[in-house]
Amino acid sequence: MAKEAKSRYATLRYNSQELLTDFNEEIQLGRNLSAFVRKANVVTVEDEVLAKIDTIIEKAETILEMFPDQLHMKIVLLKEASDVARVFKEKYGKNVNYVAFYSLSEATIYISVDDVNLAILAHEIGHAIVNHYFKVRPPYNVHELMAQFVEKRIDD
Ligand SMILES: [Zn+2]
Numbered sequence: 706m707a708k709e710a711k712s713r714y715a716t717l718r719y720n721s722q723e724l725l726t727d728f729n730e731e732i733q734l735g736r737n738l739s740a741f742v743r744k745a746n747v748v749t750v751e752d753e754v755l756a757k758i759d760t761i762i763e764k765a766e767t768i769l770e771m772f773p774d775q776l777h778m779k780i781v782l783l784k785e786a787s788d789v790a791r792v793f794k795e796k797y798g799k800n801v802n803y804v805a806f807y808s809l810s811e812a813t814i815y816i817s818v819d820d821v822n823l824a825i826l827a828h829e830i831g832h833a834i835v836n837h838y839f840k841v842r843p844p845y846n847v848h849e850l851m852a853q854f855v856e857k858r859i860d861d
Contacts, residue, residue: 831855
């Protein structure tokens, strides 16, 4: 059964507590970012994951200097890269070996928990913020460069 949990900036979808726990362990924040999470009201693993996600999103906005109104994204946790490939194939009919991707049409991040780390999640969140910020979508290369910029700076 899929579970959904909502934070200020994200709706998280996952299929099992184990997947959520694994995801939480893979997303290790540096000292600066963890300070924000500790201030939040964290009781359950789900609370901790949501607090981490919001912290990463706010840091990514600061890195990009983009603060779009009503920013909200969906994040779907998948077990492994083959699940990401299957979802991508269903949507776009193409075979890929991505560990994560951002669907522009759904404003949704699909991500493999087996492969995830802070940089990968931050990269996809970068795509989501850039997508919400611009009324006219920038060229793909620009979009990608901005996501890479977030990925490199997230832990500064
Ligand atoms: Zn990208």
